[in-house]
Amino acid sequence: MENRDRLLTPGEVASLFRVDPKTVTRWAASGRIGSIRTPGGHRRFRESEVRALLRGDSDLDSIGSLALEASEG
Numbered sequence: 001m002e003n004r005d006r007l008l009t010p011g012e013v014a015s016l017f018r019v020d021p022k023t024v025t026r027w028a029a030s031g032r033i034g035s036i037r038t039p040g041g042h043r044r045f046r047e048s049e050v051r052a053l054l055r056g057d058s059d060l061d062s063i064g065s066l067a068l069e070a071s072e073g
Contacts, residue, residue: 007036007044016054 013033014021028035028043033053035043 006047
């Protein structure tokens with residue numbers, strides 16, 4: 001991870017994938033997307049990892065199909 005990597009909220013990630021923020025939270029809970037917890041217990045996502053998933057540059061490229069399923073369902 002870059003030291004300057006921005007942390008995104010579930011809502012920001014959801015808008016990038018065009019899904020509901022709760023969907024992003026489910027992906028994180030199931031380990032499909034990495035997240036960290038703030039001292040207050042909120043989830044945050046590394047922007048570089050999220051962008052890699054959007055580009056399909058990850059082993060978790062199934063996330064794209066998950067986003068499609070979520071938007072169709």
